[in-house]
Amino acid sequence: MKKIALHGGDFDLDEDMSEYLASTGQYGPPAAPISGLTSWLAATRGGAAIDVLLSGSLAPRSAAPTRYFKKLEGGDILTKLAASLHKTVWKGVRLGTALDPDYESWTPFEVVEYL
Numbered sequence: 001m002k003k004i005a006l007h008g009g010d011f012d013l014d015e016d017m018s019e020y021l022a023s024t025g026q027y028g029p030p031a032a033p034i035s036g037l038t039s040w041l042a043a044t045r046g047g048a049a050i051d052v053l054l055s056g057s058l059a060p061r062s063a064a065p066t067r068y069f070k071k072l073e074g075g076d077i078l079t080k081l082a083a084s085l086h087k088t089v090w091k092g093v094r095l096g097t098a099l100d101p102d103y104e105s106w107t108p109f110e111v112v113e114y115l
Contacts, residue, residue, distance in 0.1 A: 029065035
């Protein structure tokens with residue numbers, strides 16, 4: 001299982017987003033940046049954000065156009081996830097609305113004190 005550390009500094013919520021390119025028959029970077037892609041840390045799979053500071057819109061990385069990310073500040077991780085130490089939290093990623101998502105993904109993370 002992936003880990004997120006309370007004392008590990010900043011943490012990136014990130015997701016690989018590629019699309020099928022008919023011209024090559026392979027998957028690659030989206031032709032246009034994806035808008036409306038959000039991510040958050042939740043206490044349960046399918047749950048809402050633990051705190052608004054642990055969520056946000058994802059943007060493409062300039063050096064890796066298929067990687068979308070949102071940086072979470074280390075201080076927010078420490079204060080907002082302290083009660084989740086040695087527990088599992090879930091990274092949710094969604095494109096579209098909760099009632100009608102075009103894409104949704106859930107990844108478990110163990111909250112540890114240090115990496």
